[in-house]
Amino acid sequence: MRENRRAFLRMAGGTLAGAGAATRAFAEGEGPLEVPSWTKEQGATAPGYGRPAPGEALARYPRLPPAFPGAVATVTPLQGLHGIITPNGLHYERHHAGIPAVDPDRHRLVVHGLVERPLVLTMDDLVRFPAVSRLHFLECSGNTPWLGARPDWTVQDSHGLMSCAEWTGVELATVLAEVGVKPGAAWILAEGADACAMSRSIPLEAALDGAILAYAQNGERLRPEQGYPLRLFLPGLEGNLSIKWLRRLKVGDQPFQTREETSKYTDLMPDGSARQFTFVMEAKSVITAPSGGQRLRAPGFHEIRGLAWTGRGKIAGVDVSTDGGASWRPASLEGPVRPRCFTRFRLPWRWEGGPARLLSRARDETGYVQPSRDALVSVRGTRSYYHNNAVFGWSVAQGGAVTHAA
Amino acid sequence: MRENRRAFLRMAGGTLAGAGAATRAFAEGEGPLEVPSWTKEQGATAPGYGRPAPGEALARYPRLPPAFPGAVATVTPLQGLHGIITPNGLHYERHHAGIPAVDPDRHRLVVHGLVERPLVLTMDDLVRFPAVSRLHFLECSGNTPWLGARPDWTVQDSHGLMSCAEWTGVELATVLAEVGVKPGAAWILAEGADACAMSRSIPLEAALDGAILAYAQNGERLRPEQGYPLRLFLPGLEGNLSIKWLRRLKVGDQPFQTREETSKYTDLMPDGSARQFTFVMEAKSVITAPSGGQRLRAPGFHEIRGLAWTGRGKIAGVDVSTDGGASWRPASLEGPVRPRCFTRFRLPWRWEGGPARLLSRARDETGYVQPSRDALVSVRGTRSYYHNNAVFGWSVAQGGAVTHAA
Numbered sequence: 001m002r003e004n005r006r007a008f009l010r011m012a013g014g015t016l017a018g019a020g021a022a023t024r025a026f027a028e029g030e031g032p033l034e035v036p037s038w039t040k041e042q043g044a045t046a047p048g049y050g051r052p053a054p055g056e057a058l059a060r061y062p063r064l065p066p067a068f069p070g071a072v073a074t075v076t077p078l079q080g081l082h083g084i085i086t087p088n089g090l091h092y093e094r095h096h097a098g099i100p101a102v103d104p105d106r107h108r109l110v111v112h113g114l115v116e117r118p119l120v121l122t123m124d125d126l127v128r129f130p131a132v133s134r135l136h137f138l139e140c141s142g143n144t145p146w147l148g149a150r151p152d153w154t155v156q157d158s159h160g161l162m163s164c165a166e167w168t169g170v171e172l173a174t175v176l177a178e179v180g181v182k183p184g185a186a187w188i189l190a191e192g193a194d195a196c197a198m199s200r201s202i203p204l205e206a207a208l209d210g211a212i213l214a215y216a217q218n219g220e221r222l223r224p225e226q227g228y229p230l231r232l233f234l235p236g237l238e239g240n241l242s243i244k245w246l247r248r249l250k251v252g253d254q255p256f257q258t259r260e261e262t263s264k265y266t267d268l269m270p271d272g273s274a275r276q277f278t279f280v281m282e283a284k285s286v287i288t289a290p291s292g293g294q295r296l297r298a299p300g301f302h303e304i305r306g307l308a309w310t311g312r313g314k315i316a317g318v319d320v321s322t323d324g325g326a327s328w329r330p331a332s333l334e335g336p337v338r339p340r341c342f343t344r345f346r347l348p349w350r351w352e353g354g355p356a357r358l359l360s361r362a363r364d365e366t367g368y369v370q371p372s373r374d375a376l377v378s379v380r381g382t383r384s385y386y387h388n389n390a391v392f393g394w395s396v397a398q399g400g401a402v403t404h405a406a
Numbered sequence: 407m408r409e410n411r412r413a414f415l416r417m418a419g420g421t422l423a424g425a426g427a428a429t430r431a432f433a434e435g436e437g438p439l440e441v442p443s444w445t446k447e448q449g450a451t452a453p454g455y456g457r458p459a460p461g462e463a464l465a466r467y468p469r470l471p472p473a474f475p476g477a478v479a480t481v482t483p484l485q486g487l488h489g490i491i492t493p494n495g496l497h498y499e500r501h502h503a504g505i506p507a508v509d510p511d512r513h514r515l516v517v518h519g520l521v522e523r524p525l526v527l528t529m530d531d532l533v534r535f536p537a538v539s540r541l542h543f544l545e546c547s548g549n550t551p552w553l554g555a556r557p558d559w560t561v562q563d564s565h566g567l568m569s570c571a572e573w574t575g576v577e578l579a580t581v582l583a584e585v586g587v588k589p590g591a592a593w594i595l596a597e598g599a600d601a602c603a604m605s606r607s608i609p610l611e612a613a614l615d616g617a618i619l620a621y622a623q624n625g626e627r628l629r630p631e632q633g634y635p636l637r638l639f640l641p642g643l644e645g646n647l648s649i650k651w652l653r654r655l656k657v658g659d660q661p662f663q664t665r666e667e668t669s670k671y672t673d674l675m676p677d678g679s680a681r682q683f684t685f686v687m688e689a690k691s692v693i694t695a696p697s698g699g700q701r702l703r704a705p706g707f708h709e710i711r712g713l714a715w716t717g718r719g720k721i722a723g724v725d726v727s728t729d730g731g732a733s734w735r736p737a738s739l740e741g742p743v744r745p746r747c748f749t750r751f752r753l754p755w756r757w758e759g760g761p762a763r764l765l766s767r768a769r770d771e772t773g774y775v776q777p778s779r780d781a782l783v784s785v786r787g788t789r790s791y792y793h794n795n796a797v798f799g800w801s802v803a804q805g806g807a808v809t810h811a812a
Contacts, residue, residue: 023531026516026524033516033526033653036509039599042476043504046631048465050495052455053634055510056627059454070448082574082622083539088493089456090626098449103442104461110432110439118432120439125429130709133489133740133750168488193445216488218624220496221462225452228459247439303536334539336742344539 056080058090063157070098070195073140075160078288078307084135084334084342086163088218093225094140094161096260097196100245104229107193109213113251116180123229126213129170129178134212134235135341137164137309139281141238141265141386146377153404155291158392162309164342167233169214172207172249181251189256190232190241191248200241200265201255202234206279210235210340213246236311236340237279238386240265270381283310283370284389285318285345285362296400299353304331308343310364317363318345324357324393325372331360356396357405373406462486464496469563476504476601479546481566484694484713490541490740490748492569494624499631500546500567502666503602506651510635513599515619519657522586529635532619535576535584540618540641541747543570543715545687547644547671547792552783559810561697564798568715570748573639575620578613578655587657595662596638596647597654606647606671607661608640612685616641616746619652642717642746643685644792646671676787689716689776690795691724691751691768702806705759710737714749716770723769724751730763730799731778737766762802763811779812 052058058081060074073094076086086092104123112118140161150157181204188207192198202211214233215222222228227244234241240260255261255277267275285308290296304322308315314337319328331345345360363369373390380387395405458464464487466480479500482492492498499505510529518524546567556563587610594613598604608617620639621628628634633650640647646666661667661683673681691714696702710728714721720743725734737751751766769775779796786793801811 023528024526026518026526028518028524033514034512036512036599038506038508039601039603041504042601043501043506044630045476045478046466046480046499046501046505046629048467048480049458050466050497050499050629050631052494053510053627053630054507056634058626060452060456061454070451072451074452074454080627081625082537083572083625085491085572085624087624087626088458091456093452093456095449095452098447099452100444100449101460102444106440106442108439112432112434118434120430120432122429124703128707128709130752130754131488131711166489166491193442195445195448197445218491218493219487219489220464220493221459221486223452223456224450224459225456228462247445297530301534303534305537336744338742346536348536 060090060092063160071096073142073161075156076163078155078159079291079294081288084164084307084344085218086165088165088220088223091163091165091217091226092140092161094239095194095225096198097194099225100194101224102193102229102245107229107247109230109246109249111175111179111249114182114185114253115251116182119179123215126170126230127215129174131168132171132212133166133168134210135164135166135338136233136235137162137340137342138239138242139309141240141281144388144392146382146384146388149404149406151403151405152292154293155286155288158292158404159286161239165218167212167214168216169212169233172211172213172232175213176207184253185251187252187255189248189250189252189258190243190246192243193245193247198243198260199256199258200243200260201258202241206234206237236281238265238281241279265386267380267386268383270383278387281311282387282389283312283315283362283364283368284308285360285370286392287320287358287360287394290358290396290402291394292402292404294402296351296396296402299351302349302351304347304349304358306345306360308345308360308362309341310362310368311340312364312366312368313339314365315343315362316365319361320347321359322349322356325359328361351396353398355398358394358396359391361391466496466498469566477502479548479567481562482569484561484565485697485700487694490570490713490750491624492571494571494626494629497569497571497623497632498546498567500645501600501631502604503600505631506600507630508599508635508651513635513653515636515652515655517581517585517655520588520591520659521657522588525585529621532576532636533621535580537574538577538618539572539574540616541570541572541744542639542641543568543746543748544645544648545715547646547687550794550798552788552790552794555810555812557809557811558698560699561692561694564698564810565692567645571623572625573618573620574622575618575639578617578619578638581619582613590659591657593658593661595654595656595658595664596649596652598649599651599653604649604666605662605664606649606666607664608647612640612643642687644671644687647685671792673786673792674789676789684793687717688793688795689718689721689768689770689774690714691766691776692798693726693764693766693800696764696802696808697800698808698810700808702757702802702808705757708755708757710753710755710764712751712766714751714766714768715747716768716774717746718770718772718774719745720771721749721768722771725767726753727765728755728762731765734767757802759804761804764800764802765797767797
């Protein structure tokens, strides 16, 4: 960061203010600044549970009109967020049959199948187990549609089916050790208590790789739309596997071929075959500022800001282009970089006032590099709906308007 | 964590469930579990800005009746929180003249005094500067009163004037480089736009040590009670220095001796002198579960959970006693441990059902060890109000009731 700032200060000729808009010099003799009304009277008191500032109107909204009532995906306003934490009130959410109003005292988790000691657990039981708290992103496999891109997209429209939070709960491995997994076990069915009994098959190795039976998010108990009182959380894997309102785990020796992994959540390939069980969310990045719908108000210094993430571990680097890919510069990463977590990247940029095209390209610690859209299409074709992690671009027009440009 | 879990499993004889309350075996032949009402019908849709689950009633409240209207300190419900993040709606807050309703478009920050280029900055100017995002705790110097301890205290009462969040903004060092600090500069006056123009003097070295002009918290813009649209944030230092609704920074060559650092926020020593400018919050820790007002419902396994923090850098370790200090065991720290940030600690414990006395003692990377109350009193006496970082205890009675015991 310091290095980037020095680079910028050189670029800007020593003063940021020189590039600024409303910044102005202050003369000691000019007398007091305005004393506004809010300094002249006692203010209010905060509520017991606070709310955002009245003028700050960030909100989730359904990305698409629901196909039927109860099947909704709402998107996080990434264009207005800073750092890596998504406040709980703005975490994206997806439900397939509405949000059940679960009574936590009556809720039960059954763990059965290929286990030595099948159990029924209450929430109180689960909270007594040894706990962990970890920062992780969650991304819907349908985040960033392949087709139907629109120039008026905001980053909330294009990438809002992802968020990042601190999740607390019991490691699934702890509960599996408790019930005793039998030889031959290879998959686990996870089932929700919502009206569609949302169900997915989880490979046992994923269940043992940091999976959490989560009951808290960013400190407090889960919100209803995040699976209250209990959800599965599988770091780095497509969001729909992290079954909400979790009521059952059944251990088996093969996948359970549920509706959501046969009729849906597969990738239709060019030859007509379907990729099934495509779990890991590969390295991806997006510029959140400047982004679609925003406007650069004056030439001069701007910090390009964005997010990068990978289901494979840690982000190793992000390159940014301001000329549509002709040249790339490494962005700085805000540390500490955490595994399977958002990483905020930043790059100082001097906008001269003319057209520009902004792109970001992430790579992760495995050496994997976020592909171009052409490279991705050459492998997957255009009949697929999920798992679009291609490089994504914003165009800046003369005058500063920002729109999506593939 | 894994090591502790294994230790516990040995201790518990192989099964957690054996120690549990409502956990019960599940027999495959017993037929389906209850299918509750919420699984039988479509659920609701989430609001644009979400709210906690209806049954989860965590809230801040004033720690003491306000001395006069507009001077309030509300406390964070640490007993109900998990991990290290405090949701914005529950972050403690302290105001001296109410919460001003600042118009961000009219708000200005003046930077003047011993500087080359005094400036008036708008919020848009500030957001354009290079930004940083960092996780830090904030603690009021008056957190945990020395005197008047009450057995019915919850940890919200005793330690709730502290919270932890991800803060985003411009490094103060960046803005100071922009205005050009003159030779001889040593202190900075920070002034708020609230009705008392809350003011403190900040040593220049603290201003250059990671201080942030913060406009966002846990991703979103500051809440009104946290200084919207702009606050100073001084990591590791007593909370009242992090001036909210920040409107002015004046660079000088000596402290400004404001009301808040002469009539208040000093430590009265046994000899009648006052310690002034006691900035750094020293290493401290507290057990949040089990804690005052809670009740252990059954003998057997319990995870002792708590928070540790230090204004000097990173927490190096936390020792926990369950026998009033006769013996101590090292707790595990949830990593990555961050500087000047909450660190969550955990220790497996088997409660046999009898009386117990729980204590925690933190040490930081400088080698400093959280003192006993006796050790602290021997140096500071009992006339002081602020900066009580002594070891703190909870008593567990026969039957499981938990109360404060110094």
